[in-house]
Amino acid sequence: MSGRPLLETRELTKRFGERTAVDGVGIRVEEGDIYGFLGSNGSGKTTVIRLATGLMHPDSGEVRIAGHNLKTEFKQAIGHVGAIVENPAFYPHLSAFDNLKLMANLIPGAGRRSVQQALETVGLQERAGDKVRSFSLGMRQRLGLAGALLHRPKLVILDEPTNGLDPQGMREIKELIVRLRDEGMTFMLSSHLLHEVEQLCTRVGVVHRGKLLMEGKVEDLLRSSEARSLEALFFETVGSGAAVR
Ligand SMILES: Nc1ncnc2c1ncn2[C@@H]1O[C@H](COP(=O)(O)OP(=O)(O)OP(=O)(O)O)[C@@H](O)[C@H]1O
Numbered sequence: 001m002s003g004r005p006l007l008e009t010r011e012l013t014k015r016f017g018e019r020t021a022v023d024g025v026g027i028r029v030e031e032g033d034i035y036g037f038l039g040s041n042g043s044g045k046t047t048v049i050r051l052a053t054g055l056m057h058p059d060s061g062e063v064r065i066a067g068h069n070l071k072t073e074f075k076q077a078i079g080h081v082g083a084i085v086e087n088p089a090f091y092p093h094l095s096a097f098d099n100l101k102l103m104a105n106l107i108p109g110a111g112r113r114s115v116q117q118a119l120e121t122v123g124l125q126e127r128a129g130d131k132v133r134s135f136s137l138g139m140r141q142r143l144g145l146a147g148a149l150l151h152r153p154k155l156v157i158l159d160e161p162t163n164g165l166d167p168q169g170m171r172e173i174k175e176l177i178v179r180l181r182d183e184g185m186t187f188m189l190s191s192h193l194l195h196e197v198e199q200l201c202t203r204v205g206v207v208h209r210g211k212l213l214m215e216g217k218v219e220d221l222l223r224s225s226e227a228r229s230l231e232a233l234f235f236e237t238v239g240s241g242a243a244v245r
Pocket of ligand 1: 016041
């Protein structure tokens, strides 16, 4: 693992009226990471992800992706990122292939071959011709990931990727993330499932009430505290009132 930053935010701040949803957040996702972005409901995870993917503008602070400033070098920066922020929307009456082809039409250089490769990567090649309305939630999630991979990004950002999935669907998506990381991709994923993050992630950041409370390698964070699990460390850090499962 090289430790080179692929995504860095500095002093990122976003207010909604009186409420400061993101308050001076500086995170660092390094090449080769599966970075778990942890926090209870309403702590600011999705807002940070929306800011980091250019879906929303910060009030202050900056985002750098692969060294490019997201505001001043948007195209160079965003070209390195694939993301699923809200549930990916598909046309249910179209096949998986045709849905991805429509997405690929918007990406210079991406054609049928890119679509086929993305479907193979997520293990949906056998179902390429089936209509999306026949897909399970887990298959839709993998199809969403295929869409995020079409332009072969270095960094994939996923907002709660296992939300709503059954144990089998969760396992498939986690195995896929690990395999793609082993093939050279970097991941950032938000979650409030502490056990899942502890199993899957190399580094974590914990956000609470809009502030980043800690960040680092899971084993280093555990070593530097009395806590024996990420869950114990989380509650030690944010207090037991935080609604995290
Ligand atoms: N568009 C918006 N307008 C007003 N307030 C917002 C908006 N988006 C988010 N917020 C507020 O900002 C805070 C952080 O929300 P955010 O969705 O980032 O949290 P989260 O950690 O992703 O939560 P969850 O785990 O429930 O998805 C919350 O108090 C939320 O109500």
